[in-house]
Amino acid sequence: MKIERISVIGLGYIGLPTAAMFASRKLEVIGVDVNERAVDTINRGEIHIVEPDLDMVVQAAVKEGYLRATTTPEPADAFLIAVPTPFEGKNHQPDLRFIEAACQSIAPMLAPGNLVILESTSPVGATEKMSGWLAAARPDLSFPQDAGEESDVRIAHCPERVLPGKVMQELISNDRVIGGMTPICSAHAVALYKLFVRGECVVASSPRAAEMAKLTENSFRDVNIAFANELSMICDDLDINVWELISLANRHPRVNILQPGPGVGGHCIAVDPWFIVSSSPERAKLIRVAREVNDAKPAWVLEKINAAVSGFLIDHPEKAAHEVSIACYGLAFKADIDDLRESPALRIVREVVGTHPGRTMVVEPNVDIIPSDLNCGTLVGQAEAERSADVHVLLVDHSQFKNMERPRKGEIVDARGVWRER
Structure with a gap:
């Protein structure tokens, strides 16, 4: 040909x-x-x-x-x-x-x-x-x-x-x-x-084998991410630093636990496992549960944000809830890209904007303009967020955020373990 x-x-x-x-x-x-x-x-x-x-x-x-x-x-x-x-x-x-x-x-x-x-x-x-x-x-x-x-x-x-x-x-x-x-x-x-x-x-x-190969690759990754995300929630209940725990466990020569985050996004891992589940709903039990764990992680992060706001108000009784400003760092579904598809960070920020009566700022270095229909708060620079926010929420481990100093004032919610490790 x-x-x-x-x-x-x-x-x-x-x-x-x-x-x-x-x-x-x-x-x-x-x-x-x-x-x-x-x-x-x-x-x-x-x-x-x-x-x-x-x-x-x-x-x-x-x-x-x-x-x-x-x-x-x-x-x-x-x-x-x-x-x-x-x-x-x-x-x-x-x-x-x-x-x-x-x-x-x-x-x-x-x-x-x-x-x-x-x-x-x-x-x-x-x-x-x-x-x-x-x-x-x-x-x-x-x-x-x-x-x-x-x-x-x-x-x-x-x-x-x-x-x-x-x-x-x-x-x-x-x-x-x-x-x-x-x-x-x-x-x-x-x-x-x-x-x-x-x-x-x-x-x-056959085409079916090729189709299933791609779905299997992403489902494998989804299951492993779900293990890390579930572990992070268990460690929070037990007052254990999950990132320290993973570092310790990964010293075993046959253990390689991934890093937890605010959920799973993108056009592949957040979607493809459901294609396997839809094809064989009675058999795909583990794949379904992994998807449910990862889909539920943003709600858990939102609980942490609400707790941080409550903690700030307890420490600052002179302030009302509408006077508390929140800075969310990252909107993309993974580090150092502009892709917002199926992004758990985007889902979290939209929920914060919809429920928090105060100002919500967003720092996303890979996006110049946030479409107004996304209802994602105000896009600001990193310096302004560090200076004026009362609650800092790290959602995406962009290179810029890894290199920045841990915010010196306000409450911290670190869904990626970047600031917490410091």
């Missing part, structure tokens, strides 16, 4: 770096996104997300004519779908409407010999559904579920496996798991990714 033009559907935290990586190899790449602002930004050679080194690659690719963004799909040799896959409702059922919409948008562009790869992290069976939606929209073409190796269109799944903040390096160096609907589908997908991937392209037995 000769690849001359690649189309990437969805120009977010995975789609744009992937598009830029292909374009850096002197391939024509058409990026498609429904966000007109993002499209315009990219076409200026700029980026709308924070990711180290991405800006330089996008700028060069656009300037040299290898990368172009649009809101309308165009014909291509290969289509990569990298759209969100959230869950919906209290039962955490997978929501595939963005994948289905992407299929409807590219279906008129498909031609014999095309390759379509689902990169979005998806519940088991999503790739097969995608192929079914495409087949329904293009009955004039054959697809693997009916024509097998002789199909006009090749279908595969290849989930991303990168760490925000290191995406540009890990896209190149990490192994990729590829599950084609037929062996020839897998072979064509491997050939595509080998245009820039230096890691091994491992062929799974």
